[in-house]
Amino acid sequence: MLQVKLIVTGDDFGYCPRRNQGIVDCFLAGAVSNVSLLVNGSAAADAAKLARRYNIPIGLHANLSEGSPVCEVLKTNSSLLNQEGFFHGKMGFRTALSKGLLNMSEVKQELKAQVELFHELTGHLPPHMDGHQHIHVLPEVRHVFAEVLEEYGIKYTRVPIEPGLHKCDWIPPSLMDFYLGVEEDSFNTVDVFTRHGIRWPDIYIGLSTMGKNMSVSNIWSAIDTAIVEFTSKAPLPAHPMPQSRTVAIELMVHPGYPSVPPVGGCGEGPDDFSQSWERLHELQTLIKPELQSHYKTRNIQLCSFKDL
8 A cells, every 4th residue: 555654844934932832732632743934024033942841753944035135244235125224025926036136145145144044043053945935946046045955954845736627616716817827837846956965755635625626525635646646657857756656745834823013924914815814714624524534534644754
């Protein structure tokens, strides 16, 4: 029987106390097995303490698109900032990048500062590092990101290529366009990360199951679709099929109790995404007993990156 190792990663840990509490509640319920920390989040120090208290496996959610930088010299007069003195935003960052307005040495400086702050907050380097709003797979950024991971010996990342995404007709066209852009960027990133010796789970899931689209049946079918596709095709060069039949999956999730302004965010207050009822919907779906029992029935073992 195929053994499945499933990393359920709660993103945006450190965003606000309510998101932190929701992610911790999911971890204690056995619904989340790993977290990704926003070190520029308003509740990052609290999140790091919670991870230590409950022994929650924790990595870095590198952020170049929301809020303020952590590198002191970049807090004024940096290509990474808009006129208000904050990062350019999810789409603004992409626009500035496409216009050649971002200085890659500043990108590297900020990424390194975030790794250093993570180390300061947690007492260790991140075992895995990914990008908030998928900035880590963007052109140019991907090279700098890979250099930083190699420099610090961070072995694992996320490559958001989701099997079966194209068939998900419940995703609105505008959002699907964004997801397909992320997918294309990810395909173009595979060789870069491979050259730097960076690894990632065999399968990524999380775009088709986000927010209101999350349900027990959607998670089941996303996992099943992904496993069928993975086992039926030749693996990417970075992932030779091991002799033992084990497959590693990362399920990206964003559970929590919705943020209540003005508390939260990364310097600008909480965004609509974090204030949405969808954060609570994800939390309530992930802790459902039928989801947990499905994992057991299907020989799916929840784990973290250090268990790969």
